[in-house]
Amino acid sequence: xxxxxxxxxxxxxxxxxxxxxxxxxxxxxxxxxxxxxxxxxxxxxxxxxxxxxxxxxxxxxxxxxxxxxxxxxxxxxxxxxxxxxxxxxxxxxxxxxxxxxxxxxxxxxxxxxxxxxxxxxxxxxxxxxxxxxxxxxxxxxxxxxxxxxxxxxxxxxxxxxxxxxxxxxxxxxxxxxxxxxxxxxxxxxxxxxxxxxxxxxxxxxxxxxxxxxxxxxxxxxxxxxxxxxxxxxxxxxxxxxxxxxxxxxxxxxxxxxxxxxxxxxxxxxxxxxxxxxxxxxxxxxxxxxxxxxxxxxxxxxxxxxxxxxxxxxxx
Amino acid sequence: xxxxxxxxxxxxxxxxxxxxxxxxxxxxxxxxxxxxxxxxxxxxxxxxxxxxxxxxxxxxxxxxxxxxxxxxxxxxxxxxxxxxxxxxxxxxxxxxxxxxxxxxxxxxxxxxxxxxxxxxxxxxxxxxxxxxxxxxxxxxxxxxxxxxxxxxxxxxxxxxxxxxxxxxxxxxxxxxxxxxxxxxxxxxxxxxxxxxxxxxxxxxxxxxxxxxxxxxxxxxxxxxxxxxxxxxxxxxxxxxxxxxxxxxxxxxxxxxxxxxxxxxxxxxxxxxxxxxxxxxxxxxxxxxxxxxxxxxxxxxxxxxxxxxxxxxxxx
Numbered sequence: 001x002x003x004x005x006x007x008x009x010x011x012x013x014x015x016x017x018x019x020x021x022x023x024x025x026x027x028x029x030x031x032x033x034x035x036x037x038x039x040x041x042x043x044x045x046x047x048x049x050x051x052x053x054x055x056x057x058x059x060x061x062x063x064x065x066x067x068x069x070x071x072x073x074x075x076x077x078x079x080x081x082x083x084x085x086x087x088x089x090x091x092x093x094x095x096x097x098x099x100x101x102x103x104x105x106x107x108x109x110x111x112x113x114x115x116x117x118x119x120x121x122x123x124x125x126x127x128x129x130x131x132x133x134x135x136x137x138x139x140x141x142x143x144x145x146x147x148x149x150x151x152x153x154x155x156x157x158x159x160x161x162x163x164x165x166x167x168x169x170x171x172x173x174x175x176x177x178x179x180x181x182x183x184x185x186x187x188x189x190x191x192x193x194x195x196x197x198x199x200x201x202x203x204x205x206x207x208x209x210x211x212x213x214x215x216x217x218x219x220x221x222x223x224x225x226x227x228x229x230x231x232x233x234x235x236x237x238x239x240x241x242x243x244x245x246x247x248x249x250x251x252x253x254x255x256x257x258x259x260x261x262x263x264x265x266x267x268x269x270x271x272x273x274x275x276x277x278x279x280x281x282x283x284x285x286x287x288x289x290x291x292x293x294x295x296x297x298x299x300x301x302x303x304x305x306x307x308x309x310x311x312x313x314x315x
Numbered sequence: 316x317x318x319x320x321x322x323x324x325x326x327x328x329x330x331x332x333x334x335x336x337x338x339x340x341x342x343x344x345x346x347x348x349x350x351x352x353x354x355x356x357x358x359x360x361x362x363x364x365x366x367x368x369x370x371x372x373x374x375x376x377x378x379x380x381x382x383x384x385x386x387x388x389x390x391x392x393x394x395x396x397x398x399x400x401x402x403x404x405x406x407x408x409x410x411x412x413x414x415x416x417x418x419x420x421x422x423x424x425x426x427x428x429x430x431x432x433x434x435x436x437x438x439x440x441x442x443x444x445x446x447x448x449x450x451x452x453x454x455x456x457x458x459x460x461x462x463x464x465x466x467x468x469x470x471x472x473x474x475x476x477x478x479x480x481x482x483x484x485x486x487x488x489x490x491x492x493x494x495x496x497x498x499x500x501x502x503x504x505x506x507x508x509x510x511x512x513x514x515x516x517x518x519x520x521x522x523x524x525x526x527x528x529x530x531x532x533x534x535x536x537x538x539x540x541x542x543x544x545x546x547x548x549x550x551x552x553x554x555x556x557x558x559x560x561x562x563x564x565x566x567x568x569x570x571x572x573x574x575x576x577x578x579x580x581x582x583x584x585x586x587x588x589x590x591x592x593x594x595x596x597x598x599x600x601x602x603x604x605x606x607x608x609x610x611x612x613x614x615x616x617x618x619x620x621x622x623x624x625x626x627x628x629x630x
Binding site: 253 | 538
């Protein structure tokens with residue numbers, strides 16, 4: 001596993017979760033494991049291997065327990081998984097994840113639609129997960145992350161009041177979160193808003209990590225990532241090839257493109273611990289198992305600049 | 316013409332020049348005029364209508380004088396044109412441009428390849444253009460912009476020393492430029508480099524406008540635009556639909572996408588004077604005359620966020 005001291009920015013690949021849950025194709029378990037192995041080879045320090053949601057809701061991720069176990073057996077990187085509720089947390093802990101990623105939407109309308117809970121009900125569920133994690137010393141090393149989805153706007157209710165986001169940051173921390181992620185789930189954010197929200201959220205969170213999760217739906221994914229970086233954020237989610245497009249916006253890109261994000265950081269002199277060539281090889285592995293799914297990204301097409309020197313020195 | 320006081324950021328559409336010079340299709344003169352009229356209707360304050368280069372080198376822009384005359388006859392926006400040399404400047408002035416955009420590359424190898432001149436020879440040519448413009452009171456209102464191409468790196472010689480860029484900014488100003496543009500001609504820039512170069516260039520240029528010209532070849536066009544904005548830049552080139560892709564990078568995007576740039580600024584509360592819906596209509600006009608040419612951009616696919624309120628108030 002890369003030492004923290006060798007990394008300036010943590011890039012968290014969420015493609016095997018956020019990417020695959022939006023694809024038409026169901027990627028076979030063996031293919032997911034091959035893809036994750038290729039990500040490990042590239043030096044990706046944290047990978048979201050699945051989501052412990054009911055399989056009938058997201059059949060693409062029905063094999064998450066098996067994928068998490070295989071990823072953990074590889075070693076060399078942190079394995080995270082999304083959890084919507086207590087039952088998901090139980091299954092994720094049993095599978096052996098390093099990080100539980102609990103999700104609540106800043107937009108209550110979106111939260112009701114997504115997990116059928118009010119904010120109050122989500123917080124109750126979160127408290128039960130905190131208790132579960134505390135109930136067994138075997139889970140002492142597992143991190144519990146609180147994600148705040150739709151923090152920059154919502155497709156159902158439109159603008160979201162930043163005060164709601166800050167309140168949820170406070171609530172997560174008060175109730176036992178080890179880290180926070182603030183997510184632009186539907187690609188609504190702009191760099192000014194990103195700078196303001198992350199500056200304030202980081203002030204509230206103190207020494208806890210506040211990670212950023214952006215979508216590139218309106219082209220601003222990397223601009224928002226740079227704005228968050230300027231606000232001090234040092235952990236970013238991304239999807240190889242920008243997987244995760246919304247079925248309601250045909251042709252629109254999904255998550256911020258991991259390989260372009262890594263290129264941006266490395267070009268700026270920030271070490272990600274990731275080898276860009278090997279990351280592009282992992283992209284090829286992913287594509288080979290996603291026949292016909294649209295992928296995005298610039299660096300895969302254009303290649304790095306002549307004379308490009310990444311910040312990460314490969315052994 | 317929009318009052319300067321009503322605009323926070325000037326967006327300069329260079330599609331009819333930088334975009335069209337890279338297309339396989341030659342757009343008919345009437346189509347270019349229809350496109351420019353649609354850009355005017357959207358409120359674009361400055362449009363690069365053509366390039367006064369030898370027609371045999373860039374046949375796509377052989378009708379630049381006619382297009383400039385038609386654009387000037389419309390009124391309501393500034394008409395710019397690229398000029399590589401004194402002869403081009405004569406023809407552009409005769410056609411009636413508001414702004415002459417002279418180009419020199421920071422990379423001398425690129426300058427030799429592009430205009431077959433050393434820096435010294437380019438500066439001599441620039442001085443002759445300054446003298447030409449000063450020779451007739453009729454040209455007193457024409458602005459002379461000095462563009463520095465390949466300021467962030469070069470496909471021929473790789474990295475470019477920022478000192479060269481700063482030296483050319485000083486030289487342009489000392490010899491009579493009214494404004495400066497710093498261009499990432501081949502899409503090599505990263506936001507850190509952009510912040511550093513524009514901060515220093517603006518310090519040198521004092522009250523003169525320093526504009527930014529980005530390509531999105533490696534996905535960082537908008538991130539770089541935001542970094543330049545943070546460094547105080549308030550004039551940006553763009554191409555509708557990200558036209559201007561490089562023939563040597565198949566599928567790669569070209570110039571930064573004007574409509575996404577406008578969306579970013581307006582979402583951040585900065586007035587461009589441009590109506591996004593009408594700008595997308597102008598994009599459709601462009602596309603209707605560019606059968607089969609690849610176009611890019613996110614906002615055209617995804618549409619604005621629910622509840623989006625642009626900064627520019629339309630009359």
